Amino acid sequence: MNTETSATPAMDVAHRMRGERRRRVLRTAGYVAVGLLLFVVGIVVSSLSTVGVPGAFDANGELSSIGVLIVLVVWILWATVFVRTRWPWIPLAAGALSGLAGGDVLLLLIGMFHSVIRLPRRTAIITTAVGAAVVVWSIVWACLRHPALNPFAFFFVPEPQSLMGVDTPEPLPGTALGIDLLTIGVGVVALAVAVGVGFLVRRTRRMRTVEAVAVRQTERSESLSDELARQKERQLLAQELHDTLSHRLSVISLHSGALEVAGDDQRSVDAAAALRREAKASLDDLRDLVSGVREGTPGAQRPAAGDSSAPVVASVRTVPDLVDSVTAAGVDLRPVLLLQDLESVPTVLDRAVYRIVQEALTNAMKHAPGVPVSVDVRVSAREGARIVVSNPLSVQPSGGDARTLHDGVDLSGTGGGMGVPGIEERARMLGGQAAVGPRGDAFVVDVQMPPFADRGAAQSAGT
Numbered sequence: 001m002n003t004e005t006s007a008t009p010a011m012d013v014a015h016r017m018r019g020e021r022r023r024r025v026l027r028t029a030g031y032v033a034v035g036l037l038l039f040v041v042g043i044v045v046s047s048l049s050t051v052g053v054p055g056a057f058d059a060n061g062e063l064s065s066i067g068v069l070i071v072l073v074v075w076i077l078w079a080t081v082f083v084r085t086r087w088p089w090i091p092l093a094a095g096a097l098s099g100l101a102g103g104d105v106l107l108l109l110i111g112m113f114h115s116v117i118r119l120p121r122r123t124a125i126i127t128t129a130v131g132a133a134v135v136v137w138s139i140v141w142a143c144l145r146h147p148a149l150n151p152f153a154f155f156f157v158p159e160p161q162s163l164m165g166v167d168t169p170e171p172l173p174g175t176a177l178g179i180d181l182l183t184i185g186v187g188v189v190a191l192a193v194a195v196g197v198g199f200l201v202r203r204t205r206r207m208r209t210v211e212a213v214a215v216r217q218t219e220r221s222e223s224l225s226d227e228l229a230r231q232k233e234r235q236l237l238a239q240e241l242h243d244t245l246s247h248r249l250s251v252i253s254l255h256s257g258a259l260e261v262a263g264d265d266q267r268s269v270d271a272a273a274a275l276r277r278e279a280k281a282s283l284d285d286l287r288d289l290v291s292g293v294r295e296g297t298p299g300a301q302r303p304a305a306g307d308s309s310a311p312v313v314a315s316v317r318t319v320p321d322l323v324d325s326v327t328a329a330g331v332d333l334r335p336v337l338l339l340q341d342l343e344s345v346p347t348v349l350d351r352a353v354y355r356i357v358q359e360a361l362t363n364a365m366k367h368a369p370g371v372p373v374s375v376d377v378r379v380s381a382r383e384g385a386r387i388v389v390s391n392p393l394s395v396q397p398s399g400g401d402a403r404t405l406h407d408g409v410d411l412s413g414t415g416g417g418m419g420v421p422g423i424e425e426r427a428r429m430l431g432g433q434a435a436v437g438p439r440g441d442a443f444v445v446d447v448q449m450p451p452f453a454d455r456g457a458a459q460s461a462g463t
Helices: 002-052 065-083 089-100 106-118 121-144 151-155 160-164 173-262 266-295 316-328 347-367 419-429 452-462
Strands: 333-339 373-380 384-392 433-439 442-449
Touching: 002 065, 002 106, 065 089, 065 106, 089 106, 089 121, 106 121, 106 173, 121 173, 151 173, 173 266, 266 316, 316 333, 316 347, 316 373, 347 373, 347 384, 347 419, 347 442, 419 433, 419 442
Parallel strands: 333 373
Antiparallel strands: 373 384, 384 442, 433 442
């Protein structure tokens, strides 16, 4: 049971890590695929636009040495498309170089799009203005050149030689105007799409960020409101605890002190002294509980103070002090305490062992007064914690009823009936087992906790 409990968080973490790695691989693959597509399309477009670069073709319409060099440079420039998201200014600069040299501006537009999305606002505006100027320059330059050197002439002049400037006659005025209008229209539309869509995506991302921040602020506000409500409830509860119990415990301490001074025999004096010490310890515990409830840390431990017989710090180390305090109250205890590896006991288990022993002894004092109570507490890292508290069922105390403690004080009706369920719940929460009930001629509280050294090693291995 404990192994499954400790292994489940580790398995969840492993599943989340595998899912995150899978999503990262898919994102990287998609990014590379889009980059390859843009690279191929860009090479084709730039190769067609080399007709507008002076010296790219010789008199025979064949690619010259300069043209070969230009194609190689185009390949190098388009390789920058793979860093478009991390460093968008690199394809922007490469595209601007291509546009100023008379080539296409497709790479420039891609760089502008990603610059608008990812760069700071001021930088994005500057890069957009520079890119737009280069695009305008490229459009004007394409319109001023001979129409045969314009790649869009392919749609108007059917002979391929016209694209290379070989024996190209002057086109008709309407044809030249159509080429210029197409060049201007495509350039303006492409520039508007790159800049407009870029700013739209940028605004959408910003709105999502603002919405995420607003959601976090709303959750934080709701959390603070809930915390204030819980704080108010804790204040009321702490005040009620203090007002209800502090006065009664103070009166008990005062009367027991007077009884200790005016007692007729030593037995009465000792009992009054023990009662006064327990009342004082209860007041200390009450102040600690009230302070913890007000601060929202009711389980916090504090140093032991004063000469209280009952220990203030609930831990395995103070179990012997707890046994001594119960013995001082006149209970016939027969303890066996074997406490080892106390420095490595987990905090939750440390406190749970003390509370289980305390509740078992309280039940014994209430329901089996005057009979001997056996207490066997063994704690070690390898074996875990074993708590066995038992008392006879058939033995009657000398001189009185089985429900009478010492001088006729009946404790059987005290308590809220939550002792045994509390013991079982503590054991279950820590992965242990609890068996409470008659066993033969004795009433036994038997609690077994798992080894805390093995549990810590399993958690470390899972992490």
